[in-house]
Amino acid sequence: xxxxxxxxxxxxxxxxxxxxxxxxxxxxxxxxxxxxxxxxxxxxxxxxxxxxxxxxxxxxxxxxxxxxxxxxxxxxxxxxxxxxxxxxxxxxxxxxxxxxxxxxxxxxxxxxxxxxxxxxxxxxxxxxxxxxxxxxxxxxxxxxxxxxxxxxxxxxxxxxxxxxxxxxxxxxxxxxxxxxxxxxxxxxxxxxxxxxxxxxxxxxxxxxxxxxxxxxxxxxxxxxxxxxxxxxxxxxxxxxxxxxxxxxxxxxxxxxxxxxxxxxxxxxxxxxxxxxxxxxxxxxxxxxxxxxxxxxxxxxxxxxx
Amino acid sequence: xxxxxxxxxxxxxxxxxxxxxxxxxxxxxxxxxxxxxxxxxxxxxxxxxxxxxxxxxxxxxxxxxxxxxxxxxxxxxxxxxxxxxxxxxxxxxxxxxxxxxxxxxxxxxxxxxxxxxxxxxxxxxxxxxxxxxxxxxxxxxxxxxxxxxxxxxxxxxxxxxxxxxxxxxxxxxxxxxxxxxxxxxxxxxxxxxxxxxxxxxxxxxxxxxxxxxxxxxxxxxxxxxxxxxxxxxxxxxxxxxxxxxxxxxxxxxxxxxxxxxxxxxxxxxxxxxxxxxxxxxxxxxxxxxxxxxxxxxxxxxxxxxxxxxxxxxxxxxxxx
Numbered sequence: 001x002x003x004x005x006x007x008x009x010x011x012x013x014x015x016x017x018x019x020x021x022x023x024x025x026x027x028x029x030x031x032x033x034x035x036x037x038x039x040x041x042x043x044x045x046x047x048x049x050x051x052x053x054x055x056x057x058x059x060x061x062x063x064x065x066x067x068x069x070x071x072x073x074x075x076x077x078x079x080x081x082x083x084x085x086x087x088x089x090x091x092x093x094x095x096x097x098x099x100x101x102x103x104x105x106x107x108x109x110x111x112x113x114x115x116x117x118x119x120x121x122x123x124x125x126x127x128x129x130x131x132x133x134x135x136x137x138x139x140x141x142x143x144x145x146x147x148x149x150x151x152x153x154x155x156x157x158x159x160x161x162x163x164x165x166x167x168x169x170x171x172x173x174x175x176x177x178x179x180x181x182x183x184x185x186x187x188x189x190x191x192x193x194x195x196x197x198x199x200x201x202x203x204x205x206x207x208x209x210x211x212x213x214x215x216x217x218x219x220x221x222x223x224x225x226x227x228x229x230x231x232x233x234x235x236x237x238x239x240x241x242x243x244x245x246x247x248x249x250x251x252x253x254x255x256x257x258x259x260x261x262x263x264x265x266x267x268x269x270x271x272x273x274x275x276x277x278x279x280x281x282x283x284x285x286x287x288x289x290x291x292x293x294x295x296x297x298x299x300x301x302x303x304x305x
Numbered sequence: 306x307x308x309x310x311x312x313x314x315x316x317x318x319x320x321x322x323x324x325x326x327x328x329x330x331x332x333x334x335x336x337x338x339x340x341x342x343x344x345x346x347x348x349x350x351x352x353x354x355x356x357x358x359x360x361x362x363x364x365x366x367x368x369x370x371x372x373x374x375x376x377x378x379x380x381x382x383x384x385x386x387x388x389x390x391x392x393x394x395x396x397x398x399x400x401x402x403x404x405x406x407x408x409x410x411x412x413x414x415x416x417x418x419x420x421x422x423x424x425x426x427x428x429x430x431x432x433x434x435x436x437x438x439x440x441x442x443x444x445x446x447x448x449x450x451x452x453x454x455x456x457x458x459x460x461x462x463x464x465x466x467x468x469x470x471x472x473x474x475x476x477x478x479x480x481x482x483x484x485x486x487x488x489x490x491x492x493x494x495x496x497x498x499x500x501x502x503x504x505x506x507x508x509x510x511x512x513x514x515x516x517x518x519x520x521x522x523x524x525x526x527x528x529x530x531x532x533x534x535x536x537x538x539x540x541x542x543x544x545x546x547x548x549x550x551x552x553x554x555x556x557x558x559x560x561x562x563x564x565x566x567x568x569x570x571x572x573x574x575x576x577x578x579x580x581x582x583x584x585x586x587x588x589x590x591x592x593x594x595x596x597x598x599x600x601x602x603x604x605x606x607x608x609x610x611x612x613x614x615x616x617x618x619x620x621x622x623x624x625x
Contacts, residue, residue, distance in 0.1 A: 029524040033418065039409025040427065043498065046491045047434050050445050057448070103340045110337035120341075126616060127345045133545065133612035134351070134605070135552020137579045141601040144586065145354035154587075165347060172344065198326060198333040226438025229554035229579070233586040260555075263440045267447060267559060282441045289436045297429055 051286065058283025061276050071239060071262065072273050080273065082281055084241045088156065088256035091242065092235060093224050095160025095252070096167050101217060104171030111172075112179040113187075113201055125176070132169035139165045140230035148234060156242060156256035159235025166227060167220040174216020178209040215296045222292040226285045228260035237261050259285055352605070359602045362595035370599055376565050376581070378589070383596035385603065387567045391482065391575035392604065395557060396550035398486025398571060399493055404543055406490075407497030411539075412527060414498070415505035428502070435495035443559030446488040451479040451560065458483065458572045473570040480562030482571040488556045493546035500545060504538025504622045505531060541618030548611040552604060554579040578604040 020026060065081050072080030107124065115121040143162035148154055182205050190200040206213075236255040243251050259281045266278035319327070362370065366383060373384020413419075414428050458475030465471045475481060512534055516526040532539070562574020563584055578600050586597055 025522050025525070029522050032524045032527075036409045036413040036416075036418070039406045040413045042406050043410045043434070043494055044427070044430055047430060047437075049449065050437060050441065053445055053449060054441065103343055106337045106340035107344055110334075110341040114334050114337060115341070124341045124344055127348060129616050130609065130612050131344060131348055133548050133608060133615075134348075135554065135579060135608055137552060137554040137582050138351070138355070138601055138605045138608070141582065141586070141598065142351045142354055145358050145598070146350075149358070165351075168344065168347070196326070196330045198329045201333070202329075223436070226440070228438065228440040229583060232583055236587060260438060260440050263438075263444055264555060264559070267440075267444045278444060282438075282444055285438050286441055289438065290433065293429075293433060293436050 051290075054279065054282050054286050057276075057279040058281075061280040062283070066277075066280055070241075071257070071266075071277065072271075073239075074269070074271050074274070077273055080277060082257070082259060082262055082277060084238065085257040085259045085262045085281065086284075087241055088159075088235065088238070089225055089258045089260070091252070092156055092160040092163055092231070092256060092258060093221055095157065096163030096224050097217070097221055099161070099164035100167040100171055100220070104168050105175050105213065108172050108175035108179060109201055109206075111176055113205065114197070128169045128172045131165075132173075135229075136166055136227055137229040137232075140232060140234055143230060143234045151253065153253065154234060154236040154255045155253045156235050157252040159231045159256060159258070160252070162230035162234050163224040163227060166230060167224050170220035170223060171217055174219065175209070175213050178212030178216065179205060181212065182208045212300060215299050218292050219296050222289045225288055226260055228258075228264050231258050231261050232264070235261070237265060355598055355602050355605060359595060359598035361592060362599040365592070366596070366599070370596075371603065374565075374567060378585075378593045381592045383593070383599075385578065385581070385596075385600045387565050388576050388578045388581045388600060389603065390567050391561065392551055392577040392579070392607075394571065395482055395486045395489060395561065395575070395577055396547055398482065399489035399550045400543065400547060402487065402490035403494040403497055403546060407494045407542075407546070408501055408539065410494070410498040411501035411505060411542075415502050416523070416527070428499070431495050431498050434491065435499075439492065439553060439555040440559075442488050442492055443556035446484060446556060446560045450484045450487055454481070454484040454487075455479040462572060469569040470571050473568065473573050475572045476562060476574050478562065478574070480560060480574050482561060482573065482575045485557045485561035485575075485577075486571070488560055489550050489553055492553060492556060493549045496546040496549055497542045500542035500619060501535070501539045504535040504542065504619070507538075507622060508534050535622060537618045538622030541615045541622070544611055544615030544618065548608045548615060551611065552579055552608050554583050558583045 065079065067081060067086060068083045069079065069081030070084055071082055072078075107128075111121040111124055115124075139162050142165065143158045147158035147161055151158075186204060186208065187200055190204040195204070235258060238255045238257045240257075242254060242256055263278045263281045263285070266274040266281075269275060362383065366373070370384055371389060372386050373382075374386045375382050375384050376387070377383070410431060414424055414431070419427070455475055458479075458481070461471045462474045475483075508531060512530055513526055516530040517523075521529065557577055558580040561576060561580055563576050563580055564574035565576055566573065568575070582597055582601055585593070589597055
């Protein structure tokens with residue numbers, strides 16, 4: 001301290017430019033840096049713990065039979081699978097996508113192409129964010145009120161409807177981001193050549209944004225596949241396959257199994273065989289989300305128009 | 306397939322695609338507009354459906370529903386106080402854990418402690434935490450957190466038993482408010498980290514340059530300049546996380562124990578509105594459905610309020 005306290009010839013203190021290793025300011029900074037490193041470690045720890053646990057517990061049940069057989073009954077001590085839950089998940093997620101993708105993409109087109117920088121677009125963006133914050137169980141209650149109470153039965157249709165409401169805000173936001181990245185000059189060029197609004201959007205702007213839209217949609221689908229709460233009392237669960245081939249769309253009017261509800265139902269059962277199946281289904285769900293997230297990240301990482 | 310149009314004497318045949326395009330030109334903008342307003346419509350529709358279904362219970366129990374503590378489907382008596390209490394307390398526990406860690410992560414990822422490439426990877430890993438399905442967290446919590454909690458809970462009870470929060474021994478099953486809150490914290494942490502980080506990154510660089518130019522150290526700059534400037538964004542992030550925690554269902558239902566009790570100790574089993582819905586909706590009938598709708602209406606209103614406030618706060622930062 002004695003040296004750094006000396007004043008230079010100019011009369012200004014020279015110490016201000018020197019960093020002392022044990023001054024309170026330095027020590028405080030080091031402590032805070034250490035704390036943030038620790039916070040990052042603490043935050044990532046659960047991720048690795050969950051992944052490791054799911055892979056270990058779910059991995060040893062992985063087999064082909066898992067994807068074709070029906071869930072085991074309590075009496076069945078070995079074997080079984082979740083073919084019907086995969087079928088149900090696929091059907092309900094497809095239903096959700098079928099409803100939410102057209103509506104979401106068109107809504108995003110309105111916001112970026114026809115109402116850009118207006119109050120209307122701003123409000124719709126606001127409500128999109130609010131909708132994405134609605135708890136998924138409330139969306140389930142909504143679907144119950146709209147479809148289950150009307151048709152007086154639990155159905156795959158009600159489950160798909162609930163999933164579509166959950167997917168909608170994700171798709172709107174992903175599409176909006178994708179469309180915003182398309183430069184304005186391209187639209188001006190198209191309009192300048194005499195294209196109409198519709199032609200500009202469908203032939204010029206959308207094709208340019210399609211990869212990013214597909215990425216966002218895939219993420220929404222992966223999210224929806226893992227949703228449990230909205231399916232608990234809309235699609236309920238079923239021990240059997242939906243009879244798709246024979247009755248066609250009519251089969252959507254019946255309760256359907258899903259991977260996520262299977263995990264929930266079997267998680268608390270005392271039967272070891274069913275518990276193992278819950279872990280295996282968790283592994284499938286986590287793998288689905290993980291791979292789509294990584295592929296999406298890689299696909300969008302290097303994109304510049 | 307072609308259509309002939311007479312256009313001032315000029316006859317031209319249109320192909321099918323051209324016809325579709327002509328029609329779409331007229332309907333396209335209104336169509337996109339309808340879809341955009343459908344988002345607003347869904348929220349209104351949701352409020353309407355849940356509200357009308359809840360009406361019988363609202364007229365029967367009124368506001369007393371919020372303070373009554375009995376939930377008895379056999380006698381048709383319903384009160385949601387224990388569930389509301391559990392919803393709010395479990396969310397507060399989650400925030401107590403998630404806010405310091407989430408803020409630390411946000412600072413860690415917004416400062417240049419690490420090379421940019423590594424930071425991008427870490428930010429992605431934190432986001433992945435949010436992508437893991439809630440029910441998987443619940444299953445994992447049952448296998449890992451609950452056995453751990455029996456040990457930690459016993460220690461908390463024997464050491465800090467004089468505090469009201471730890472005044473009971475943990476239940477035999479190991480389920481309770483505390484393990485549920487802990488897993489909730491893991492689930493809302495990415496929200497806090499990601500949105501606080503966005504708020505910190507979007508600050509104008511002049512702020513930092515000015516502070517460093519005046520001789521402030523890195524941490525003096527962060528604490529006295531950057532965090533206050535991004536404060537509304539950080540509060541918004543915490544509110545969004547609160548919104549998530551209030552409505553989170555599956556992990557909580559599996560871990561909280563679903564007991565219809567109000568207890569000051571967070572080591573005892575409890576219940577939340579979302580877990581009540583998850584447990585009872587599928588088997589409910591009559592007035593019970595209406596009472597469940599009433600409970601969801603309250604939860605809906607609560608999360609809507611929190612989310613709208615959060616959204617407004619986050620927007621304020623983006624306008625700087």
